[in-house]
Amino acid sequence: MAQQAALPELASVPWRARADERWLLRYGRLWHAWTVLYTVPFLAAGAAILVLAPIAAPVALVALAHAWIIPELYAFRGASVVRPKGPRREGVAEPVAQGFLGDLLGHEARELHGRTGLALERAGLGAWLVGEGGALLVTQGGRRVHCFCVGVTDRGLPPSDRVAHLLLALRTDEEGFATVANHAFAGAPWRVRRRLPVAMRPALDAARARVASA
């Protein structure tokens, strides 16, 4: 059997470094530093204005609002990778695709996917939550979430088939999967969780618990 350990889609992104554990750690630190860099100046400016010119309090409030809104927008962008998107081909095909995906998942993951729409997969880099058009990776003992935007090129597939496509690619080559995917955000789980649809939040809790218990 002619087998390949690497994901064939890597050929479409030859310029990217392979996304291994060190890469994820570095990216997580960069995102952390970036968050501090664009938050602290607004906080400092707001505080300074309040101290030096209390009459300009509205301006200080605008600065403080920026310090709050910008990180929220980034977290929203991260959480959005797993939001359902694209045409909803949920007619006859979706139950068939759900059954097929269910065969690939274990009992616990199948039940979680039924409730949340996300498939939980424990792998070498951490715990993945695979959605229709993206995936979340919980790492560092559950203290950090990486958000990846990745999907199937065929948009006519039912939602569960899209998840199954990503799951099979992930199982074939986890680092290759993370390399092909576009990294959208990294940050604390609570920042991503509050921007997830309510139904999906238990999946993130389960992924964190899975990583913490490992």
Add this chain to the structure above:
Amino acid sequence: MARLVRMDGSGHSMLAEWTERDDEAFEAAVAEFRRQLDEGYIGTVPDGPRSATHVRELPRDAELVILRRPIAGG
């Protein structure tokens, strides 16, 4: 009975079935597998609880071979 399944807009389609001893059925499955690769599908064998292998030729001894579309960063 081994199966060649394609994930497509219908959920999934069974394209071929074969047994290790049935050369004719296997050859037909191989031809279908190659036709699907030419159309851009990728062959994957789920060979463990959390493991899958990319294949470029149809493995005779696999129980299930899945054809999927390529993925890409969004």
